[in-house]
Amino acid sequence: MEIIGAEGELVDVLVPVRFTLGRQSSLAPEGGLGDDGDQEEEKVLEEVDEIDPTFQLMYLANEGDLEGITELLDSGVNINFQDIDGRTALHIAACQGVADVVELLISRGADIDPTDRWGSTPLADAIHYKNHNVIKLLEKSGAKPLMAPMHVLTAREIPEYEIDCNELDFSESVVITKGTFRIASWRGIQVAVKELQEDFMADEEKVWVGHIFLMDYELYFLLLVVSLLNHSSSLKYSFFGHINRNAFRDELALLQRIRHPNVVQFLGAVTQSSPMMIVTEYLPKGDLRAFLKRRGALKPETAVKFALDIARGMSYLHEHKTEAIIHCDLEPSNILRDDTGHLKVADFGISKILNVAKTVREDKPVTCRDNSCRYVAPEVFRNEEYDTKVDVFSFAIILQEMIEGQPPFSTKEEDEAATAYAAKERPPFKAPHKLYSHGLRELIEECWSEVPANRPTFKQIIEKLNAILKHFDHKRRWTTKRLKCFHLEAMWKKDHSHSDGSSRSTSSTFR
Numbered sequence: 001m002e003i004i005g006a007e008g009e010l011v012d013v014l015v016p017v018r019f020t021l022g023r024q025s026s027l028a029p030e031g032g033l034g035d036d037g038d039q040e041e042e043k044v045l046e047e048v049d050e051i052d053p054t055f056q057l058m059y060l061a062n063e064g065d066l067e068g069i070t071e072l073l074d075s076g077v078n079i080n081f082q083d084i085d086g087r088t089a090l091h092i093a094a095c096q097g098v099a100d101v102v103e104l105l106i107s108r109g110a111d112i113d114p115t116d117r118w119g120s121t122p123l124a125d126a127i128h129y130k131n132h133n134v135i136k137l138l139e140k141s142g143a144k145p146l147m148a149p150m151h152v153l154t155a156r157e158i159p160e161y162e163i164d165c166n167e168l169d170f171s172e173s174v175v176i177t178k179g180t181f182r183i184a185s186w187r188g189i190q191v192a193v194k195e196l197q198e199d200f201m202a203d204e205e206k207v208w209v210g211h212i213f214l215m216d217y218e219l220y221f222l223l224l225v226v227s228l229l230n231h232s233s234s235l236k237y238s239f240f241g242h243i244n245r246n247a248f249r250d251e252l253a254l255l256q257r258i259r260h261p262n263v264v265q266f267l268g269a270v271t272q273s274s275p276m277m278i279v280t281e282y283l284p285k286g287d288l289r290a291f292l293k294r295r296g297a298l299k300p301e302t303a304v305k306f307a308l309d310i311a312r313g314m315s316y317l318h319e320h321k322t323e324a325i326i327h328c329d330l331e332p333s334n335i336l337r338d339d340t341g342h343l344k345v346a347d348f349g350i351s352k353i354l355n356v357a358k359t360v361r362e363d364k365p366v367t368c369r370d371n372s373c374r375y376v377a378p379e380v381f382r383n384e385e386y387d388t389k390v391d392v393f394s395f396a397i398i399l400q401e402m403i404e405g406q407p408p409f410s411t412k413e414e415d416e417a418a419t420a421y422a423a424k425e426r427p428p429f430k431a432p433h434k435l436y437s438h439g440l441r442e443l444i445e446e447c448w449s450e451v452p453a454n455r456p457t458f459k460q461i462i463e464k465l466n467a468i469l470k471h472f473d474h475k476r477r478w479t480t481k482r483l484k485c486f487h488l489e490a491m492w493k494k495d496h497s498h499s500d501g502s503s504r505s506t507s508s509t510f511r
Contacts (some may be wrong), residue, residue, distance in 0.1 A: 004275075018085055019055065019059070019062075021062050022062045022095060023091065023096060023125075025087060025091070025117075025118050026095075026120050026129070027039075027120040028120075032312070053077045054074065054077055054081035055071065055083065057073075058081070058088075058089050058092050059077060060072065061092040061093045061098070062092050062093075062096055064075075064101055066100060069101065070092075070104070080110060080111050083114050085118075086116035088110065088122075089101075090105050090106075090111070090122045091122050094122035094125045094129075094131065096140065097126070098134075099137060102134050102137050103137065106141050112138065112143045122134075123139070129410030136165060159252070161269050162270070163267075163268040163269060163279055167186055167187060169184055170182065170184050172185070173193075176286070181280075183282055186267070189280050191267060191279050192281065193278070193279050194277060194278040194279075218362075237410060244410070252269055254294055254325065254351070260312075260316040261344075261346050262310070262316070262342070262343065263317070263346075264281060264344045264345065264347075265279055266280055267281060280283075284339070284343065285336070285337035285338065286336070287332060287333050287335060287336050287337070288306070288333075288335040288336070288337065289331075290334035291337060291365075292332060292401065292402065294436045296405040296406075297402075297403060298403065300437070300440065300472065302402075303402035303403050304465055304472065306397045306402060307461075308466070309343065309460045310343055310395060310398065311395065312461045313344060314345060314395065314455070317345070318391070318457065319459065326352040326387070326388050328351055328380075329351075329394060330345070330375060331375040331394060331398065332393035332398060333347075334346050334347040358387060359387045371404055373418045374409060374414065375394040375398065376394065376418070376421075376448070377390040378393075381418050381421065386452065389452035389453070389455045390457065391458075392455040392461070393447065393452075395447055395458075400427055400429070401427075404429075404430060405431075408427040409427055426448055428447075438467075438469075438471040438472070440468055443461070443465070443468070
């Protein structure tokens with residue numbers, strides 16, 4: 001528009017404008033654009049040929065007019081022009097899902113990651129509106145997910161558990177526990193770090209791995225685990241998880257409250273930079289799966305002691321005040337050994353918290369991933385409501401595996417094992433009956449009962465395991481005493497024989 005200058009001359013002044021057509025920023029608050037949006041839209045439609053060329057570029061991007069956009073850019077229009085809200089033509093095209101416009105703008109040099117006034121980028125907008133073709137183009141061109149998903153504005157808001165990512169040294173890092181944790185050095189000690197990757201694989205032929213991004217005030221965690229069959233790229237199993245920003249904060253709050261000798265200790269988290277990380281104590285002796293793979297079947301007494309460690313940790317979680325915690329992924333890879341040889345429960349990535357409700361249910365049917373489905377209760381696979389007793393089922397499978405020396409249903413595929421559980425089948429007892437003495441087998445069968453209500457609590461399990469362990473201790477003490485008696489008897493006979501021989505020799509000398 002034109003205004004009169006200080007000396008009476010006409011001066012062109014660029015008046016900030018807001019583009020209100022089509023889909024808006026993924027992070028814009030509802031109603032934040034005012035109530036005059038419809039009037040502005042009508043005005044734009046009526047006067048599109050009269051508006052500033054840079055603003056016209058946004059309109060043509062919204063309409064998908066490749067020819068018009070090319071003409072404007074050839075005339076020298078700024079491709080990175082931002083309206084009053086900081087939105088560019090690339091933002092508009094990404095929101096609308098106009099892939100050919102996005103491709104054109106990128107090829108003509110558009111900034112790939114501009115942020116609007118709310119902090120949203122074209123990639124975040126495309127993700128929010130599920131414009132998959134646009135996501136592919138942006139990702140291929142180097143667009144990155146939003147940084148600092150839990151960013152705070154002032155130092156006072158930084159949570160107590162926050163760890164400066166620069167304090168974590170990964171120079172000698174190695175991958176541990178199913179590839180989800182890495183060893184790092186933090187303030188002179190070794191720690192385990194779970195890194196939530198930035199990688200956003202939009203190509204269906206690739207793998208989505210732990211990608212974190214912020215949109216519409218939510219944090220989404222997408223994980224698609226694939227296994228290759230016969231070196232092919234076909235998908236065997238997949239797992240899709242979705243947690244919002246508050247849920248992630250709840251998990252961190254949960255980890256802060258957990259303090260138990262048989263639960264892995266949470267040390268802190270990185271939330272103010274990307275990638276986000278969870279930092280826990282590092283247990284160098286590895287997980288129970290690796291231990292069982294090396295050692296095979298354990299002695300019943302050792303298995304019971306290990307079972308007690310697991311049961312104590314799980315009892316703490318289930319009896320936690322004021323909210324019971326369901327682990328939901330209790331299996332050997334998530335049970336770690338400390339320096340003393342005791343076990344600790346770890347990895348609460350998919351844990352559920354019971355507040356008022358006593359049961360929970362998955363939003364979607366559960367699918368297999370890794371070896372975990374060999375340890376999941378049948379009610380979960382049937383997509384039924386479940387409670388803390390699903391962990392008791394998993395515990396029973398683990399206890400039997402420690403005695404048998406091999407994974408449950410080791411001859412079956414993952415999906416076949418799940419089907420077997422649903423059909424009321426259980427892993428066979430192949431080890432000698434004496435290894436399941438003193439009620440150990442009965443306890444396992446009770447824990448994996450088809451009826452969840454019939455499964456004992458971990459508090460009851462601890463009582464039964466302690467009683468079984470006393471029998472083993474009594475038997476061991478009796479065996480030790482018996483061996484000592486045999487040893488003393490042998491020593492006495494040897495001494496007595498030597499004494500008799502000496503007496504006979506002395507008598508013959510004096511004759």
